[in-house]
Amino acid sequence: MIEADGLGRTFTVRRRVVHAVRDLTFRVAAGEFVACLGPNGAGKSTTIKMLTGILTPTSGRVRVAGLDPSRRRTALARRIGVVFGQRTTLWWDLPLRDSLELVRLLYKVDRKMFRERLDEMCDLLDLGGFLGTPVRQLSLGQRMRGDITAALLHDPAVLVLDEPTIGLDVVSKAEVRAFLRRLNSERGTTVLLTTHDLGDVERLCRRVLLIDHGRLAFDGTVEGLRATAPGRASIEDVVADLYLRSRTTPRTPPAPRPAADEPSGTA
């Protein structure tokens, strides 16, 4: 479902070439649930953006649902769903229901299917109470559920989530996780998410991709990841070890930030 071969992206920052992602090769089969981990600035978001067609790769080859994302962006948009934890895809001043209706029209989802999907999502994500509320007045947990709904109205084969649980309380987090697990097991939707919350990884994912300094540092199961540091009790410690080890190795490319003057966020 997702194929990356030698995928790379460079940015020129003050006339210096910075490799945000280099030589990334992996495959994700249909129906998999994969987490993409890595320290801040490792290249996770850059990778996600190349998979979704937002960024054009500078080297290598990528296919998602059989399409080249940057060249067939609009066609791909109909086959995948994308959720950004840190920004909404909904219309700030419109009630959630109107935002979803607009998404329906943009994705050309027919009315009957829309109604069925919305009913189902209302059930699973408990949207009923705030469908009429303008998006700007929603709590983060409600907004995230709204965003997930918007990303799934057109029943995509792949769902890509960039830090979907960031800032959510324990209950909202559990609801979102339960929903994603169900989506993956019952509908067979392929899910790829980035996260810093290892609870997401332990509870949801069978497979972990660890990106560091723009390269693939680990690709395997959660158990496999644990086995890299047998002495460690929790998965947190294992990952912290890996991150710290990478921090002490000298970085060939300096801070792989896309642009020097952009507001900082988690990459």
Added chain:
Amino acid sequence: MIRTYALLAWAWTRAAAQYRVSFALMTAGAFVIGGLDIAVIWIIFANTGSLAGFGLTEVMFLYGASELAFALADLLFGSVDRISQQIRAGTLDVMLIRPASPWVQMATDRFTPHRIGRAVQAGTVLGIGLARLDIPLTRAWMVPVMVVSGIVIFAALFTLGGALQFLLTDATEVASAFTYGGAMLNQYPLSVYDARIVRGLTFVLPLAFVNWQPGLYVLGRPDPLGLPSWTGLLSPAAALALAAVAALAWRAGIRRYRSTGS
């Protein structure tokens, strides 16, 4: 594309209508500013009677044609040159994951119908000018053609301004110098300016094809710089050429897009 445009423009209009007082004030403000522009022209004529050899009605016609084209282009596509704000806010990422052209999404972003105020005012001036000029139908057909060409030329300039911002962050002001600045230049007969400026506006930045060259044709006047009278008929060709350049620049810009950190 038109369907997407209408959908999104309607959504933004509903969103803007949520803030009623602001909506009403903006609409009133647009009329006041347009009125002041006309006042300036009236004041000039109260003192001189003619401008570079053009009488008041002719100037009203030239002013009205350019302003109408600009006001409609600004209403429909003006937000394209505010793309650096979208880049910094990360909202361009959101536009790129939707199955719709980011250009259409940019053009409709924060669409507010109140900007129609300036177009109504410009259309009125154009109408008064034309009514008093008594132009034969054999040349009057050029008037709608020049307004549409003008809309395309200004829309292409807005797009070029937007494309430039993929290279230079915060180039909105540079872009405005050409779009809003161009509209200001076109408010007067171009012959009031130095010949070098007029040549630049004809052959480099084809603003002369918005109202000056086709306007001379409609008025049946010779070009003060000696270009043949059929030059005015080239407006649609100039508009399409500039639109093609703008489309290529926009595509190149999207492919060079760097996104933000997160």
